[in-house]
Amino acid sequence: MSEYHFAEEEQRWQAFWVEKGIHHTPDDPERPTYYVLDMFPYPSGAGLHVGHPLGYIASDIMARYHRMRGYAVLHPMGFDAFGLPAEQYAIQTGQHPAQTTKENIKRYTEQLKKMGFSYDWSRTVTTSDPAYYRWTQWIFLELFNSWFDRDAQDGVGGARPINELIRHFEVHGTAQLRAACADDAPAFGATDWNGFNESERSEMLMHYRLAYLAEARVNWCPALGTVLANDEVKDGVSERGGHTVEARMMRQWMLRITAYSARLLDGLNDLDWSDAIKEQQRHWIGRSTGARVRFSLEKTGNSHEQEHAQGQGTDGTDGADGADRAYAVGDGADAVGDEHPIEVFTTRPDTLFGVSFLVLAPEHPRVMDLTLPAHQARVEHYVLQAQLRSERERMAEVKTVSGVPTGRYVINPLNGARVPIWVADYVLAGYGTGAVMGVPGSDERDWRFAQHFKLPIIAVVEGTDPEKGAESTRTARMINSDFLNGYTADDAIPLAIERLEQLGQGEGTTQYRLRDAIFSRQRYWGEPVPIAFGAHGPVAVDPSDLPLLLPAVDKYLPTEEGEPPLARAQDWTYRGMPLETTTMPGWAGSSWYFLRYMDPHNIEEFASRAKTDRWKQVDLYMGGAEHATGHLLYARFWTQFLFDRGCIGFREPFRRLVNQGMIQGVSAYMQRVRLPECSTHPKPSTRVLTETNKNGEPSTRVLTGTNKNGEPLRWECPSAYTNAWISAGLLIDGAEAAGKVSVDVGLVDQNRLNCAEWKQQETGPDAKDWLLMGENGFITAAGHAPHECSADELVFFTTPEVEKMSKSKRNVVNPDWVVDQYGADTLRMYEMFLGPLEDSKPWDTQGIEGVYRFLQKLWRMCHPGGQFSLEQGEPTDQEWKSLHKLLLKIGADIERFSFNTCVSAFMIAVNELQSMGCRKQAIIDPLVRALAPFAPHLCESLWQSMGMPDSVHLSAFPVGDPERVREDDYNYPIQENGKMRFNLNLPRAASADELQALVMANPRVHQLCGDRKPKRVVVVPGRIVNLVF
């Protein structure tokens, strides 16, 4: 029988769609818009594997579905083309990354086109294209030329041009200014400002710009001459090469994303994203509300402490012998010096009466100033140690308590108690004020610290047992807390803050975990930062001179002096001034690309306001959940910023986000064993026997073992081998396991290794000597050993393991291969059929047959005897019912992204129609239209055969009619005590009482009851009848 030739048909219809331009984004302003976007892929050298298209297929179905429903659909694709892999390759080969990138993009594009996606390729963008990065640079300059006014937009805060800030400085200085700025930005008056020279002004403005230069702590790798990301550092050394990595302060471009903390957090509420992702972002931004509290320093002369009184610290071998004296309530007022107080941040100002120590981060700027001479050496040592320890090391010993006392004391602002100051690395410099108040009665870490150093533990809430641990509940009543006694935390916190504010010793505040983002990269393959350095500081490149093109360099490596690669460029200057040599990070280009697709060829603007107003946000954004806190947060930040500056009319980039799961690979592993020693004398323990050749050397030996069912096996193999690969489940007597090795999954079918093909691959010029042992014999590389069986005969099983699909695990399945074997429609439907879109699941090539057979079945249904032919008659009620049941299901399931159940529904419908022998066009036509988003090629083929106009993809998506599926009867399950016994066909229209009467009159029910009488009969019309005995 003839069949559907997908290869020819798919090519034909892909060409047909291009010719008809059906994927072109319509400009038609009448129609509602729908913007479906896939996350920007990075075009890697390895090409796509079957895991990548999962999201693309789902989004393509949505794009096609919405087109058929009359929407103007924007469905673009492009490439996030700057990045490290291309640069690494360039360093190795000397080939310009632009060249590799171009080739990789070509490959990706071909792969994507082959799968029949309906992208509008005329809108494609590439971040490394100067026509694109010109606008990335332009947005950077806008950030550079903006500051964040906390009073803008009804007090929510927003970005404003830097010139407005300059005007404010000219008139008021920093007075009446509520701006996002560096912590150490000094206050000054208007006269000061007007007296500043140009360099000083430039420096002042740097504290306020949204893109600014600052010293930032980075992972510097001297051997590589570059800065590494946290995940490129493993165990204190670089992941590549294992070179040492040190923490180093470097001048970097930063983006003041922290200005937007509140907006980024609050904006999440209106987004239709998964709770998991929203939670991740919330946690990342990390808002905590509490108070800043200032602790005044006790005068040094007043210290009751002498030289060594305050404990020995770090190792904790001895406690604080002065600890009991360290905490003493007293009148601290006259003891207070005029030094700046120490400020801490706390979320629990209500527990202030429980403070028994204060801890500074080792990096806290005042540590050395405060430390008394007697403690100087040990504090210095501790601070140095903390600096040397990498973040990873600190992480590894979370439970270890360490710290040193400074010898100084502060005064508790609420009760005047003397409190010792310690330095400990459990306090982070980057969060809050870099100092905390230790409340061991109510905080677990403080409790461990106090316990370790024998500092007093004061209970401030009811139910605290200072011996056992901290009590952090917010619901218990306060004790030992003066005016707060009897209140719970929620009431006590505002009271405590009120008191602090009255005393001028603190105020309520909100703190965020989010840090400003380092923007500079010491790399070549990225957008150049359009800033030059003049005599008085950084100077922005004039926007009309953009793009600032990436210059040619002789090598893609840092200079000998450790300067970034751009420092190698000849004449890297702008109007005589040296240009910035760092480049932008990968997320620069991807933070705004969704806007460019709306107006990709605009040379006047990044996108016209008219176009962005028309398309607005992305209606559906499809991509992996791994971008939860990186890309998705940065893109939101840039969108908020562009909104503030009036460039676009909306605040959030992605209205709805759907995260597709990962498709994992099934790796095939072979076990390797070390064979027992050969011996001419059989050892009973290992049961190894050998034969000797004529020289008396062992030539063959007998190995014994069992298969996975425990049945004994025996091999006579050459003695020369000491190692063997063994089939799964085999046990060789006396052999030791010696690891495993993965085999290309292409050589494995249902865990059985294609030994002949494998042998061919493994016996190249550098073939190793190997021995492969299966249940029924063995083979060797040379293939001439006595007793060896043929590679075709050998039964050898590999052990499957589900893990991430990757080249190194040799478990990659290539979509091109699947398309060649089964066609794009089958690949598309199978990936959807695999399970819920958002779940991770392993790829199993076996299962694809089911979908393939389904498509062939539908085609054959329309081609009896190989010729296209459908019947014209009016369908029966049953036939209509099958169709409309399908249409109702598809309509509902597409809306909830349940594509796997859509595929089942199509299978069920076709099975039903087939068993009814239905080949009526009145049924097939809507079925084909409903299937078109899923299997676009086959449906186009059938559509054209039906003699329909245009394209199936320009037809209307069919809608199910509930009237057509209405049934008079419902097959009620009859239960006994909740257990299903049998079904009864009863009228759907019957009321509960009528149903009960019908059920109780039924002979089968009588039989079920016997002589028992139901205590109760539960009747739920349209659902169930339950007899309760």
Next chain:
RNA sequence: GCCCAGGUGGUGAAACCGGUAGACACGCAGGACUUAAAAUCCUGUGACCGAUGAGGUCGUGCGGGUUCAAGUCCCGCCCUGGGUACCA
């Protein structure tokens, strides 16, 4: 540790509002067609008891609970995957 998602046949899974657990598909077994194979079609397929029947018992990670009824809701626990990491 904390946050999030998940745990259902040999396998991928379905069951959307608490109402017939296992749809659909793979695989497997048997059959039809065929000289044969492929393709296709048909039948069976959670486990156990029973005779292969009628029928019954158990069964959605584990232990409790609510309910006429729990894969679904509540409490406690175990495991897997993702995120995060001394955040005051």
